[in-house]
Amino acid sequence: MEKIDIKVKGMACGHCKMAVEKALQKITSVSKAEVDLEKCEVHVEYEPDISVEDLKKAVRDAGYEA
Numbered sequence: 001m002e003k004i005d006i007k008v009k010g011m012a013c014g015h016c017k018m019a020v021e022k023a024l025q026k027i028t029s030v031s032k033a034e035v036d037l038e039k040c041e042v043h044v045e046y047e048p049d050i051s052v053e054d055l056k057k058a059v060r061d062a063g064y065e066a
Contacts (some may be wrong), residue, residue: 001031002048005041006056009065012037016064023062024055 008020017035020042024033032045044055059066 001045003045005043006066007041007060011040019062020059024057
């Protein structure tokens with residue numbers, strides 16, 4: 001299991017938190033995605049069969065800057 005914290009710009013509320021977490025949790029290789037709004041980042045635990053760029057793309061596709 002790999003772990004990474006990804007900085008995310010544009011998150012400001014609970015809706016933003018849910019949108020980012022949901023976008024990452026749709027990826028089958030992701031076992032955990034938790035947003036910290038104070039730090040403006042998301043902590044992700046994932047299988048090494050997916051790239052960090054793919055994780056960032058999911059965040060961008062949700063409407064946020066990773």
